[in-house]
Amino acid sequence: MSLTVALSKGKLLAGSEALFRRAGLPFPDGEGRKLVVPSGDLRFLFVKDMDVPTYVEYGVADCGIAGRDVLLETGADVLEPLDLGFGRCRLVVASPAGSGFAPDRSATTRVASKYARVAAAHFLGRGLAVEVVKLAGSVEIAPGLGLADCIVDVVETGRTLAENGLEVQETVAESSACLVVNRASFHARREEVRRLVEALRGALR
Amino acid sequence: MNGTHRLAQIPPGVQCFVGEEARRRRLVEEAVVSVFEGWDYEEIIPPLFDYADVFSGEALAPKTYSFVGRDGNVLALRPDFTSLVAKIAAGRLRDRPAPMRLFYSGEVVRYEPVKAGRQSELHQMGLEHLGGDARAADAEVLAIAAECLDRLGARGFVLALGHVGVFGGLVAGTGLDAERLEALRERVESKDPEGVRQALEGAAVPAATTVALERLTAMAGGLEALDEAARAFDFCAPAAAAVAELRAVASALRAAGLADRLAVDLGEVRGLDYYTGLVFRAFAPGLGFEVGGGGRYDTLLARFGRPLPAVGFMLGLDRVALLLERQGATSKSAPAPALAIHGGELGAALAEARRKRADGARVRFGNGGAR
Numbered sequence: 285m286s287l288t289v290a291l292s293k294g295k296l297l298a299g300s301e302a303l304f305r306r307a308g309l310p311f312p313d314g315e316g317r318k319l320v321v322p323s324g325d326l327r328f329l330f331v332k333d334m335d336v337p338t339y340v341e342y343g344v345a346d347c348g349i350a351g352r353d354v355l356l357e358t359g360a361d362v363l364e365p366l367d368l369g370f371g372r373c374r375l376v377v378a379s380p381a382g383s384g385f386a387p388d389r390s391a392t393t394r395v396a397s398k399y400a401r402v403a404a405a406h407f408l409g410r411g412l413a414v415e416v417v418k419l420a421g422s423v424e425i426a427p428g429l430g431l432a433d434c435i436v437d438v439v440e441t442g443r444t445l446a447e448n449g450l451e452v453q454e455t456v457a458e459s460s461a462c463l464v465v466n467r468a469s470f471h472a473r474r475e476e477v478r479r480l481v482e483a484l485r486g487a488l489r
Numbered sequence: 490m491n492g493t494h495r496l497a498q499i500p501p502g503v504q505c506f507v508g509e510e511a512r513r514r515r516l517v518e519e520a521v522v523s524v525f526e527g528w529d530y531e532e533i534i535p536p537l538f539d540y541a542d543v544f545s546g547e548a549l550a551p552k553t554y555s556f557v558g559r560d561g562n563v564l565a566l567r568p569d570f571t572s573l574v575a576k577i578a579a580g581r582l583r584d585r586p587a588p589m590r591l592f593y594s595g596e597v598v599r600y601e602p603v604k605a606g607r608q609s610e611l612h613q614m615g616l617e618h619l620g621g622d623a624r625a626a627d628a629e630v631l632a633i634a635a636e637c638l639d640r641l642g643a644r645g646f647v648l649a650l651g652h653v654g655v656f657g658g659l660v661a662g663t664g665l666d667a668e669r670l671e672a673l674r675e676r677v678e679s680k681d682p683e684g685v686r687q688a689l690e691g692a693a694v695p696a697a698t699t700v701a702l703e704r705l706t707a708m709a710g711g712l713e714a715l716d717e718a719a720r721a722f723d724f725c726a727p728a729a730a731a732v733a734e735l736r737a738v739a740s741a742l743r744a745a746g747l748a749d750r751l752a753v754d755l756g757e758v759r760g761l762d763y764y765t766g767l768v769f770r771a772f773a774p775g776l777g778f779e780v781g782g783g784g785r786y787d788t789l790l791a792r793f794g795r796p797l798p799a800v801g802f803m804l805g806l807d808r809v810a811l812l813l814e815r816q817g818a819t820s821k822s823a824p825a826p827a828l829a830i831h832g833g834e835l836g837a838a839l840a841e842a843r844r845k846r847a848d849g850a851r852v853r854f855g856n857g858g859a860r
Contacts, residue, residue, distance in 0.1 A: 343777015364681040365706070462681075468772040468779065471649045471752045474710060 286325045287469075287476050290340055290348030292333035296461050299370035300349045307487035309480070326480075334398075337362055337464060346469035346477060353438050353459040357399045363465040365481055369488060371461035372440075374452075375402060379434035380427050381451040387412050387433075396426035396435045403436035406456050424448040502601065502609030504807075513819055514612070514810055517641060518594055521614045521804060524637045525592040528629070530616050533591045535573040541565035543572050548762045552599040566598045571763070571801055572789065574617045579795035587620020587797055594806075607778075608807060615783070615803025619790065624734070626800050627767050627785060628741040634771060634781065634802050635750050641809060642818040646773035646780070648750055649709070650739065651757035653764050653784075654731030655718070659701050661727060663694045673702070680706040680756050697724050708755040712739055715753055731766070738767060763789045767800070775815035780808045824851060831855035 291300050304311040310324025321328045329345055336350040337360030349368065353375050377395075379385040387393040392413040397403040400418040407414035417432050424444055426432040436456060439445055445452065463484060470477055499505060506514060522532075541555045541563040549572070555565040567573055570593045578589055594614040601607045616633065618626045631648055638646045656677060660670060669692060676684035682703045689699050704721055708714050715736050722728040735753070742751055757768065766785030773780060783802025790797040813819045828850050832838025842852050 341777065343775075362679070364679045364684070367681075367683045465680075466777050468774075468777050470709070471647045471754065471772045472645055472774040474647075474752065478710065 286322065286327050287347065287473065287480060288327045288329060288345045289480075290329045290331055290336045290345035292336050292349065292351075293330045294333040296333065296349055296351060296371045297330075299368070299461060303368060303370070303484060303487055307483040309483055334358065340464050340466050343466045343468055345466070346473060347463060347465045347480065349461055350464050351438075351459050352462055353399065353402075353457065355462065355464070356457060356459075357402050359401065360464075361467065363467060363470055364462050365465060366463040366485055366488075368461040368463055368484070371459070373438045373459050375399065375436060375456040375459060376439050377406070377434055377436055377453045377456060378424075378439070378445050378450040379453055381446075381449055385434060385453045393434065394432045396423050396432035397437060398423060399436050402456060406436065424450060501603050504608060504610060509823070510810075513813075514806055517806060517809055517813070518612075518614060520640050521637050521809075522592070522594060524633060524640055525614075525616055527636075528590070528633050530590040530592040533574060533577065533593050534595070535567065535570060535577060535593065538564050538566045539573060539576070543576050544568055546572070546762050549599075552601065554598050554600065568597055568599045570595070570597065570613060570615060570803070571617060571786070574801075575619075575786075575789045575799070576793045578617075578619050578797070579790050579793035583795055588626065589619040590616065591619070592616035612806035613803045614806055615781075615801060617799060617801035619799045620797045623766070623785065623787075623798050623800070624737055624741070626798075627734075627738045628745075630783060630800050630802050631738070631742055631769065632745060632747065634769070634783070634804070635747055637804060638771060638773070638780070641813060642816075643773050643780070643809075643812060644816055644818065646750065646771055647752040648769050648771050649752040649754040649757065650735055650767065650769045651754045652731040652735050652767050653758065654734075654766060655722065655728045655755050656702075656705065656758040658725050658727030658729075658731055659698055659705070659722070663692070663698060665692060665694070674758055677702065677705055677756050678759050680709070682706045701725065701728070706756050709753060709757075712743070712748065712751055712753060714755065715739060718753075718755055735767060769802070771804070773812055773816070776808065776812040778808060780812050781805055827851040827853040829853050829855060 291297060301311055310326050312321040312323040312328055319330050329339060331339060333351065333354055336348045337355055337358040339345040340348045340362045341360040351371055392415050393407060394415045394417060395403045395407065396417040396419050398419060400416045404414060404416050419426065423435045423437050425448060426435055428449060438459065439452065442452065463481065465477060541553065544550060544553050544565050549568050553565045553568045555563055558564045574591055582589065596610055596612050598610055601609055618630055634648060669688065673685065673688040676688050685703050685706060701722060708718050715732060718732045722732055739751060757770065763786040764784040765787045768784030770779040770782035781802060781804035785800040787798040790799060828845060830838055830842045830845065830852050832841060838855065842854050845852050
């Protein structure tokens with residue numbers, strides 16, 4: 285049976301493909317909308333980025349590529365043996381530019397985010413009262429419309445933030461793409477997993 | 490709350506098994522118990538609940554369902570067997586000479602989010618080896634774990650060995666505060682060398698220790714990882730001693746024909762806080778989570794007033810049943826079809842059914858004797 289690799293259909297896809305090709309590993313060629321695609325001695329699953337850690341944690345995929353931002357948010361119990369270096373971004377707190385953002389200790393800060401767990405942990409960890417408004421996307425518009433005081437989201441260039449009148453207040457975490465491996469596969473399919481990890485490691489140099 | 494809704498629903502985290510499924514679980518339990526008895530372990534049936542402070546370990550206490558008894562004592566449903574067995578061995582069985590070999594099979598209850606194959610109600614089958622020679626007991630317990638999985642027909646399983654003294658030895662005396670230590674442990678567990686480096690940034694830890702902790706994330710795989718570890722950690726006596734212990738146990742198991750079943754995972758540093766030495770987890774292809782595990786706990790019994798070294802392990806019945814199903818290894822367990830017994834007269838029919846039963850037949854007694 286071949287190893288199963290879970291990849292995100294989102295922003296990490298191009299970097300993942302480039303890495304697999306550089307490593308001389310199989311990668312599907314333009315299979316269109318198919319979500320489960322065998323290629324060479326691997327089988328690929330194309331899923332939503334937030335779901336990659338889940339597929340790997342449950343062992344449905346033996347390994348996968350996920351951003352650290354997503355690993356933090358899902359809290360999945362997976363191995364992270366290799367930082368892949370691409371997909372660099374920051375998870376930040378952002379609020380309306382020039383608002384002199386200072387979460388007030390006596391009031392509840394309302395935070396809109398796709399990263400509900402990360403956002404809650406960030407504010408609660410500093411002793412602040414927080415109400416997290418979980419959104420699935422377009423988080424940047426929330427403060428302007430009065431849905432939230434600030435947002436927690438990923439930024440690469442900061443352009444989307446600026447276009448929506450937001451500025452970065454603080455960095456919550458740095459993120460980059462990471463190879464994740466299921467704990468049981470790591471041992472029960474040791475040789476195959478080791479070969480894959482070494483091939484990818486070789487392609488990073 | 491609407492009554493019909495309550496009747497149809499069961500709370501998340503508990504399960505109900507009927508017929509074939511229940512039967513399959515029973516067969517798994519019987520197979521495992523027969524292995525335990527084959528190694529001369531005696532059954533212990535501990536109480537379903539006890540005083541809450543029996544389970545006061547840092548890892549278990551927050552997961553314990555506790556309640557106040559009529560007499561005002563705080564009680565808790567058992568979240569674990571090991572603490573209970575330790576208490577009974579140190580209390581009621583204190584006059585029994587060591588070593589004691591005890592096994593159990595039953596449910597424990599824990600507050601757990603239902604996730605990754607984990608329920609609140611878990612059926613554990615396990616044993617505890619209390620007292621006796623530590624290396625011999627460690628090797629025995631691993632051999633029993635392997636025999637159980639073999640007997641059940643699980644394919645391709647491995648027992649991944651670690652030792653809490655490796656990580657513990659490396660961080661001892663570094664003066665890392667609890668918060669940083671926890672972050673470090675978490676990164677070692679994830680086998681994330683980059684994360685280990687970051688967790689140690691700015692800490693006054695000797696360079697050799699930092700390098701060793703990073704390398705710990707990669708010390709997993711075949712038994713050769715133990716040779717590498719022996720060289721890498723020779724600067725740190727407690728870590729080197731832990732590796733030497735593992736090598737002694739591994740070499741005994743290799744001599745006993747179990748080399749193929751062994752793996753090494755020195756980065757496996759989590760687990761219940763009462764572990765003090767060798768720890769292991771069982772994995773098999775087809776299931777993304779461990780099917781069981783165990784380890785040495787040399788200080789737990791002292792808490793109950795009878796200092797004795799001890800080692801134990803358990804298999805999760807739910808996980809084992811799921812694994813066997815995934816691997817297609819569940820036995821065709823359906824019993825022979827029952828003999829239908831009908832009759833004109835109830836007394837005569839019942840007498841006939843009893844005769845057949847005495848001959849060992851499986852019978853289905855007709856509806857009041859009518860056809």
